[in-house]
Amino acid sequence: MPHDRPLRIALLANALFASATGSLILIAPATVVALLGIAYHPFLTVIGAGLVVFALDLAHQATRGRIQTWRAAYATVLDLAWVAGTVVVLATQHHVFTTTGVVLIAAVGALVLGFAIGQGWGIDTAHRVAGSRSRQHCVRVHVDRSAESMWQVIADLGAIQRYMPSLAHSAIEGGAEPGRGAVRTCVDRGGRSWSEECIAFESGSLALRFETEAEGFPFPASEMVGGWTVEPCESGGSNVTVWWTLRPRPVGLAVLIMPIFGLRADREITNVVRRMAAEAGTRSRVTEHASCEAPRVRVLERPCHSVVGLHHARSSLVWAEP
16 A cells, blocks of 8 residues: 555554553553552453553554555554543542542543544555545455466456356446456346446456446445556566555545455455466466466565556546545
8 A cells, every 4th residue: 555654653653552551561560550549450461461462463564564454443443442441431430540540541541542543544544545535455466377367367357257256147248348348247146236347458457447326336435446457477477456446435434444345355356366367277378287286376465556557547537536
């Protein structure tokens, strides 16, 4: 993601604070209970250990090559749960603590709320297209198949249902050949149907505009384009990038919509590419043994940019940004 720095900073700051707080509870519990004005309880140790584990998870998220906003979203939910718990404790049990204890509990809750807000803003910034209300997501997968063989499978627009189990049917309207201007109709397992118009098509790259106004459109977006690119690797195989640019509906919930969309896309597309790679191996003119090998597929940790796909589709985007 091209703008994930704010999210990384927020996650690391949260990790440092959680680690320091958890370590203090584990190393000096007597000091902590004295400040709070309560008797020691084993549950305090559980809280300290939980904070240290939480900090490790936050640090892992922040230092990965490709950040996953759905993980940041669940961490933010946990932060908000801490804040809610703080409010309940201070509202109902404030008399149990010393004045210093109440101040400390309130201060920690305020800091955690700040981390939650910072992470929420970072999540939205990571997906946001600069200067617009649109958001973006992309998945980049390496596969041990040639770019040419992968493109032959990907370019067969009407056959996407073969590789995507969530679809019950897919076909190009009117029996047209794959290419710019072709319209693909999709029907999912729930009976919902929509169309996708091919707005860019050249060797190794294609882009589609989704009919978001269709009653059965399954994604919470008022405008949406997406595409595929295939690039050869010098070390062998190829990289397949799948990208989407959309305007979430409602846009005010983009901070929730995009992490969920990203989680679903990451899981589904990896398996779709794996099935496509198996088909590409079958079609390739290689030895019989190589054709029968299961494809090796992995999501690349390096960030990918939907700008690659937008370069091919920019002239065909129809909505005007305010």
